[in-house]
Amino acid sequence: MPYGGKLPITGVTGLAIGGLVIGQGYLLAATAVLVATGAVLIRKTWRRNKLVNER
Amino acid sequence: MPEARVALKGTVITTALLIAALLFWVVRHVVGLLAQTAKGEVSHLPYVWLYAFAFLFVEMLFCFTERTCTTTPQQDKQLAAARLVVNVPAFNEDPEALWQCLESMLRQTRPPDCVFVVDDGSKVDYTDIRARFFEAAEAAGVEARWERQPNAGKRHAQGRTIAATPDADFYLTVDSDAVLDPHAIEEGLKPFINPRVQSVAGVVLVSNRVNLLTKLTNIWFTVGQLVDRSMMSSVGGVLVNSGALAFYRGDLLRENLDGYLNETFFGRRIETSDDSMLTIYALLKGKAIQQPTSFSFTLMPERYSHHRRQYLRWMRGATIRAFWRFRYLPVHKPAYWLNLLGWLQVVLSTCTFLILFVYTPVVRPAVVPFFVIIPLLVGYGQGLRTFTIKRSDMRFRQQLYEWLLMPVVIFYSFFVLRALRFYAIFTCLQTGWGTRQTVEVTANKKEEKENVCV
Numbered sequence: 001m002p003y004g005g006k007l008p009i010t011g012v013t014g015l016a017i018g019g020l021v022i023g024q025g026y027l028l029a030a031t032a033v034l035v036a037t038g039a040v041l042i043r044k045t046w047r048r049n050k051l052v053n054e055r
Numbered sequence: 056m057p058e059a060r061v062a063l064k065g066t067v068i069t070t071a072l073l074i075a076a077l078l079f080w081v082v083r084h085v086v087g088l089l090a091q092t093a094k095g096e097v098s099h100l101p102y103v104w105l106y107a108f109a110f111l112f113v114e115m116l117f118c119f120t121e122r123t124c125t126t127t128p129q130q131d132k133q134l135a136a137a138r139l140v141v142n143v144p145a146f147n148e149d150p151e152a153l154w155q156c157l158e159s160m161l162r163q164t165r166p167p168d169c170v171f172v173v174d175d176g177s178k179v180d181y182t183d184i185r186a187r188f189f190e191a192a193e194a195a196g197v198e199a200r201w202e203r204q205p206n207a208g209k210r211h212a213q214g215r216t217i218a219a220t221p222d223a224d225f226y227l228t229v230d231s232d233a234v235l236d237p238h239a240i241e242e243g244l245k246p247f248i249n250p251r252v253q254s255v256a257g258v259v260l261v262s263n264r265v266n267l268l269t270k271l272t273n274i275w276f277t278v279g280q281l282v283d284r285s286m287m288s289s290v291g292g293v294l295v296n297s298g299a300l301a302f303y304r305g306d307l308l309r310e311n312l313d314g315y316l317n318e319t320f321f322g323r324r325i326e327t328s329d330d331s332m333l334t335i336y337a338l339l340k341g342k343a344i345q346q347p348t349s350f351s352f353t354l355m356p357e358r359y360s361h362h363r364r365q366y367l368r369w370m371r372g373a374t375i376r377a378f379w380r381f382r383y384l385p386v387h388k389p390a391y392w393l394n395l396l397g398w399l400q401v402v403l404s405t406c407t408f409l410i411l412f413v414y415t416p417v418v419r420p421a422v423v424p425f426f427v428i429i430p431l432l433v434g435y436g437q438g439l440r441t442f443t444i445k446r447s448d449m450r451f452r453q454q455l456y457e458w459l460l461m462p463v464v465i466f467y468s469f470f471v472l473r474a475l476r477f478y479a480i481f482t483c484l485q486t487g488w489g490t491r492q493t494v495e496v497t498a499n500k501k502e503e504k505e506n507v508c509v
Contacts, residue, residue, distance in 0.1 A: 031403045039395060042381040052339060052383045053314030 056159060057262055059236050059350040061123070062445035069439040070119060076436065077112045115436070118285035123348050124246040134165070134244045137224040140305075141167045144212030146175040148231040149497040150184050152354060157188050159234045161195040165241035167227065169198040171216040176206030208326040214316045223305040228330070229351065233299040234262060236350035243302045243349035253307050254337035256284065256293055256345040257300030260446065262352035268362055270457050272355045274438065274464050281440040284345050291342030292390035294380070294397075295373075298330040300351035303337065311336045320375050323486045328372030335379055338390045350444075366472065370479030371486065405473065412469075430469070434461045 126134065141160055145153055160170050170192060174181060185201050192199035204215060213228060225247065227240065239257055246252045258280050261273035280297075287293045308315075315332060318325040337343040356362035377398060384391040438461045442454060 027403065027406050031399060031406065035395065035399050035402060038398075039381045042378055046378055046382050051314075052335065052379070053311040055314060055317045055319070 056155065056162075056234055057236075057260075057352050057446060057448040059258075059260060059352075059444055059446045060238075061348055062443055065442040065445065069442045073115060073436055073439050077115070081112065114282065114286055117289050118282050118440070121285040121289045121345065121347060124248070124344075124346055126245045126248055130245075130248045134247065137244070137247075138168045138222055138305075139225045139227060139240065139244065140169045140171055140216065140220045140223040141227040141229065142213050142216040143170060143172045143229060143231055144175055144209045145172060145177060145181070145231040146206065146209070146212075147177045147179055150179060150181060152232040152497065153181065154184050154187065155234050156229065156231055157184070158191065159237075159239075161191050161197055162237055163235065163240045164238050165244065166195060166197050167240060169200060169220065169223075171220065172199075172201045173212035173215050174201070174203040175208065175212045176204060210316055210318075210326060210329050213329070214312055217308050217312055220305075221309070225305055226303045226308055228298065228301050228303070228333070230299045230353060232354040233259075234352045235300065236352070239300060239349045239351055243300070243346050246344055246346055247302070247304065249342070251291075251341040252344055253304050253341040254293075254296055254334060254343045255302040255349070256280075256288075256296040256334075256343070257302075257349035257351050258345070258347055258444070259297045259299040259351050259353050260444070261355045262448070263354045263357060264449075264457075266357055267460075267463075268359065269355050269357055271460060271464050271467060272362070274441065274457055274460060275468065276355070277441050277444070278437050280345070281347070281443065282437045285347065285440075287390070287393055288345035288347075290389040290393075291344055292338065292388060292393050293343040293345055294334060294338075294390060294394060295331045295376075296334045296337075296343065297351075299353040300349065301330060301333070303333060307336055307340055308333070320378070320486065321484060323484060325375060325486050327368050327486060328376055331372060331376045332379070335376070335383065338384060338388065343390070352448075363475065366475055367479045367482075370476045371483040374480045374483040375486075401476075405477075408469070408473070430465050431462050434465045 143153075143156060143160075157170065157172070160167055170188075172185075172188070188201065189199050200219075202215060202219075204212065217223075217226065225244065227243070229235070243255050243257050246255045259276070261269055261276060264270045264273050284293055284295075311333075315329075315336075318332060334343050356365055377394065380391070380394040384394065386392075435458070438458050441458060446454075
């Protein structure tokens with residue numbers, strides 16, 4: 001039940017967006033690219049051709 | 056035994072307070088921003104405030120749209136006719152805590168059809184508890200089963216129940232220290248009237264609020280469920296059910312049993328994060344939601360070492376589960392995007408945290424107090440949701456006192472849990488439970504018996 005980490009994340013997201021307005025626009029782009037790349041890589045390469053309930 | 060219910064008055068008052076506060080701040084800063092812009096004196100802080108509160112506003116809006124599922128008398132009859140099996144996996148649990156768990160099953164307004172205890176090779180003698188359980192179950196008209204197996208882990212204890220009950224329409228999974236509110240089952244089953252709903256999470260509250268650590272845990276745990284999970288539930292995309300109270304359709308668990316019992320991650324066998332894996336199965340087949348009127352009470356670590364191990368286990372599980380979600384959740388489902396946004400938040404907020412709390416104090420020390428105030432206000436705003444629950448073991452004064460502890464929660468989360476989370480991410484291949492070899496938290500005595508190696 002990993003809900004312990006959610007509260008601070010939510011709070012700091014406000015800061016995060018605010019921080020971007022201050023001038024770290026590059027941060028959003030870099031973060032989005034990093035997470036999206038990871039998501040695509042996992043989707044395409046991890047457990048290829050296996051169903052979710054397959055060993 | 057503790058009980059809980061939704062506090063209607065508290066819900067109305069806190070909602071009104073929150074909306075009024077949010078509107079006040081948004082209007083104030085929009086007006087301030089426009090005025091400053093007109094004068095050509097724009098400072099950066101109004102933007103920070105505005106975005107922080109706008110974000111809170113959107114999230115709170117979603118979580119307030121979470122609906123409590125209700126049923127008609129006809130639908131109640133349908134649910135009453137269904138067979139519900141409760142699995143109670145027990146491993147070195149305090150006997151009194153286990154007894155309270157079992158007793159709470161037997162005093163439900165909608166009793167389960169079968170309570171199936173699997174003693175997973177405990178070193179604790181449960182002879183007395185077992186005898187009391189059979190006697191009480193017979194009196195309550197509930198089928199009781201108790202089996203013992205060599206220690207194989209929680210999943211295999213659950214698997215034993217699932218394999219032995221092919222006729223179950225629904226399963227309820229609980230932890231062996233969970234004490235259910237008398238209406239927990241009745242309320243928790245109601246959402247299954249919708250055939251698309253595959254799993255239902257209950258709301259888990261901390262019962263042993265005996266020291267600062269467990270009180271802090273109670274706050275963030277409750278707020279996490281009533282804000283983040285409520286928001287996810289409003290779109291049918293709950294990402295993690297609670298191990299202490301979760302309902303599943305019988306077919307769902309039977310279809311996925313083999314994969315569930317044999318999960319591996321880069322060649323390592325995974326025994327932890329059982330609840331989040333079952334939630335993924337539910338999301339793939341339909342909706343995973345939360346029923347905000349189904350409550351359970353559970354024991355949380357009372358010592359830091361135990362708390363740290365539990366948190367690391369959760370966060371390692373969250374890291375592993377991210378792989379499963381990115382790999383298998385369909386992109387057209389909200390759950391996929393909630394997962395993606397969650398990880399975006401983790402990375403982005405950490406970068407910004409470093410800039411604001413490490414870099415900025417050196418460059419512009421005067422600005423820092425303002426940045427500290429923002430998350431505190433956001434935390435207090437989210438914390439108002441705790442007043443929507445009325446607990447029999449807490450007076451309003453105690454709720455208020457714990458809510459006032461929010462700054463401690465925020466700073467603990469910022470500076471301790473954040474570090475632990477990243478440690479867990481980088482050590483996610485350490486997949487053992489790191490949990491009790493003997494009893495750690497007891498139901499009545501407020502102490503732990505140490506224990507353990509990580």
